[in-house]
Structure formats: structure tokens, C-alpha cells
Amino acid sequence: MPTTQTTIQHVSFENCLMNAAGVYCYSKEELEQVINSSAGSFVTKTATLEARLGNPEPRYINTSLGSINSMGLPNLSLHYYLEYLIELQEIYKERTYFLSLTGLNQEDIHKSLKQVQESEFNGFVELNLSCPNVPGKPQIAYDFETTDNILKQVFSYYKKPLGIKLPPYFDIVHFDQAAEIFNRYPLAFVNCINSIGNGLIIEDESVVIKPKEGFGGLGGDYIKPTALANVHAFYKRLNKSIAIIGTGGVKTGRDVFEHILCGASMVQVGTALQKEGPEIFERLTRELKAIMEEKGYKTLEEFRGKLNYL
Ligand code: IRO
Numbered sequence: 001m002p003t004t005q006t007t008i009q010h011v012s013f014e015n016c017l018m019n020a021a022g023v024y025c026y027s028k029e030e031l032e033q034v035i036n037s038s039a040g041s042f043v044t045k046t047a048t049l050e051a052r053l054g055n056p057e058p059r060y061i062n063t064s065l066g067s068i069n070s071m072g073l074p075n076l077s078l079h080y081y082l083e084y085l086i087e088l089q090e091i092y093k094e095r096t097y098f099l100s101l102t103g104l105n106q107e108d109i110h111k112s113l114k115q116v117q118e119s120e121f122n123g124f125v126e127l128n129l130s131c132p133n134v135p136g137k138p139q140i141a142y143d144f145e146t147t148d149n150i151l152k153q154v155f156s157y158y159k160k161p162l163g164i165k166l167p168p169y170f171d172i173v174h175f176d177q178a179a180e181i182f183n184r185y186p187l188a189f190v191n192c193i194n195s196i197g198n199g200l201i202i203e204d205e206s207v208v209i210k211p212k213e214g215f216g217g218l219g220g221d222y223i224k225p226t227a228l229a230n231v232h233a234f235y236k237r238l239n240k241s242i243a244i245i246g247t248g249g250v251k252t253g254r255d256v257f258e259h260i261l262c263g264a265s266m267v268q269v270g271t272a273l274q275k276e277g278p279e280i281f282e283r284l285t286r287e288l289k290a291i292m293e294e295k296g297y298k299t300l301e302e303f304r305g306k307l308n309y310l
Helices: 028-035 078-091 106-118 144-157 172-182 221-237 253-261 271-276 280-295
Strands: 006-008 011-013 017-019 060-063 066-069 098-101 124-128 162-166 189-192 196-200 215-220 243-247 266-269
Touching (some): 017 280, 060 271, 066 221, 066 271, 078 098, 172 221, 196 221, 215 221, 215 271, 221 243, 221 253, 253 266, 266 280, 271 280
Parallel strands (some): 017 266, 098 124, 124 162, 162 189, 189 243
Antiparallel strands (some): 060 066, 066 215, 196 215
């Protein structure tokens, strides 16, 4: 029987599948459902120092091809997720979880990370540099100088495993420039990609979400080719010590297989998890294993990054 076990920085996960930040991760109750599924880990909703209510509703809509959201970073506060994760560490000593966080300014990012550094938390931090939906706040990782400054400061005091959640890039030179910066730092992983920011979905004569006159982050089928391109572009450019987490457009075992073929070590599920619920992890694992059996692969390492070119 093939295994879907994977490793990030010497930490082993029994399954390479988990939720994407923002889906099934707002509260302990939602996270518990992911814990009790076939997923190999979970990531929390991106946390800020203070709890936030987020943008007005409707702010998340499913479409036949995916989803659009402008949640606006609703979360129950860094304190809430951090305390819960520390509790879980005592219960599930052999498991490792991810804490997603960001700040509305650089000072808040550093305040948050210093709290995590000083806490008992021993899992991974996913620093979200790509939220597209807070009015007036740009997606940080589109500004390379600011990103470099943040990472330089972060790694001067933060000594636990940390990776970054990236927005999609659309230009080869941007892949080169971004990778050159990321390679200067001891990142555990980069996660490609967040939603494609500021799309517009229209029904009849109207937008479908209330915030920002309908502009919101796209997920699902719309974004799989962009996600795969980002996963593979960074897989080819980054130091081998930096793992890639693949996120975007995953709804079948074949989609998981393609993310791994592009170089992903872990694969996250957002829109399809929101639509289908945490039972999706069992189906995706079964479908991925069936593909591996058919092709004769026993482990993910045997095909990770081994995309063929013409
Ligand atoms: O609106 C959100 O809360 C949100 C975030 I922080 C993000 O990183 N990505 C996204 O699509 N929505």
C-alpha cells in the first residue's frame, strides 16, 4: 500500500493533506473536525493580535468553478489560537500543527511573533504575507523591499520553524526576484498560493459579495494552473531546505498528485474543503493512493518535483 507520509524540516506528517488557512479553522470546534479527519495536520485562521469581526456579509460565495471571498481577516485573536495549540501539544505529542498569523502593520507582525517565540508553542508558524481583503492594506509580498525587511527583522529574534504564505506571482522575473530574497532566510517553507486577489464575479447585473464593491480573492478551479505554476517556479528556484506547500484548486486526488509533481511537500485544500467538509481528506487520500498504485509509486518522494517537460 503506498504511503502519503511527508516531511517538512525533519518533522514528519502521516498525511500530506491539510486545510488551507481560512477554511474549517476559525474556532476550536472547526479545527477539531479537521483533527478528527484523515488530514495530516491543520492550520489556524490567520490570527491578529486582537480579535476581528471582518468585513460585512455576504463575504464568501461558492460558484460552480470555485469561490470568491472578502472575509477581511475575521479571527478570534492570536491568544485564542496559541493557547489552543499549546493545549493540543500536550494531547497529541506526536503531531505538529500550523499557526497562521499576520499583522495590520509591521510592528504588529513582530509583536505577534515575539509572543509566539516566548510561548511554549513548538509547531510551525505560517506568516501570511498575502491577505488580499483588508481595505487599504496591500498584499505585503507584492512589495519585495518590505518583504525583505520584514524577514530580516523576523529572523533576528524568531528561532522556531516559520514559513510564509505567498500571493500568486505572474511574471518570471518576479519569481526570480522573490526567490532570491527568500533564499537569504532560514524559511521552513513557502506556501503557494493564497487566493488570486481582487477578482470580480457577477450574477445577473450584480456583484455577489458586499465588501469592496464585489472585489474578492478567487479560489478553486479558477486558480489551479496559477497555483501549480507558482509551486513549480519556487520548487525550481528555492534552496532545497525550503519546502513548498501547494495550495490552490485541489478537489481530486489527481490535483494533489499534480501539486506534488510540481514540488509540493504538503498540499492544502480550501474551496473544496469548504464545499465538501472534512470528509474530503479521506476521499483525496484514497484517490491519490489509487494513482500512486497504478503508477507504481510507494512514496511521495518518488515523484515529487519530477514534472516532465516537452
Ligand atoms: O479575507 C480574508 O480573511 C482572507 C485572508 I486573511 C487571506 O489570506 N486570503 C483570503 O482569501 N482571505
